Amino acid sequence: MINEIRAALERDPAARSRLEVLLTYSGLHAIILHRLAYYLYKKGIRFFPRAISQLNRHFSGIEIHPAAQIGKGFFVDHGMGVVIGETTIIGDNVTLYQGVTLGGTGKEKGKRHPTIGNNVVISAGAKVLGNISIGDNVNIGANAVVIRSVPANCTVVGVPGRIARKEGNRVPGINLEHTKLPDPLTERLKKLQQEIDTVEKHLEEWRTK
Helix, strand or coil: CCHHHHHHHHHHCCCCCCEEEEECCCCHHHHHHHCCCCCCHHHCCCHHHHHHHHHHHHHHEEECCCCECCCCCCCCCCCCCEEEECCECCCCEEEEEECCECCCCCCCCCCCCCCECCCEEEEECCCEEEECCCCCCECCCCCCCEEECCCCCEECCCCCCEEEEEECEEEECCCCCCCHHCCHHHHHHHHHHHHHHHHHHHHHHHHCC
């Protein structure tokens, strides 16, 4: 718990004191309850850890499966809507923002949730899905959807998630301005409209023959 309090003080400029963090930070409360649930789960107890998990969700807005493995220095900032799946493994000094999902992609068995490295930051609304690995020191942009493994020291943005920076260098062809990220629905509609225009053109040419 000391590591988590320290993490909040270091990473949240709004944090004023240890007492404030201890009493008012839902992210800290969530990880404390999770540590208890995880301990009981590893002892072979199943019902009570799940009950603690649901209680945790009710009071903090953060849902963590009791089997998820979370390292030290974990910090959830404005954690409402955060979901962490059963087989998720999270390294040390990881930061999550509101609306983050570390989830699966279907009904597969076994390891089906992501493995997150150390010193990773996952921004608001991002989804990291499936049995993939996110390397150390990775930053994942807001609302990104990551479905493929990411090597260390990268920045990922967009839907689907693409590497925008690697080892501090910008990857050509990727725009880091979040307000200008591609909209896959709009792009698909444009392509569909182009196909309709082509068909109409061919029909018009056929009629005039």
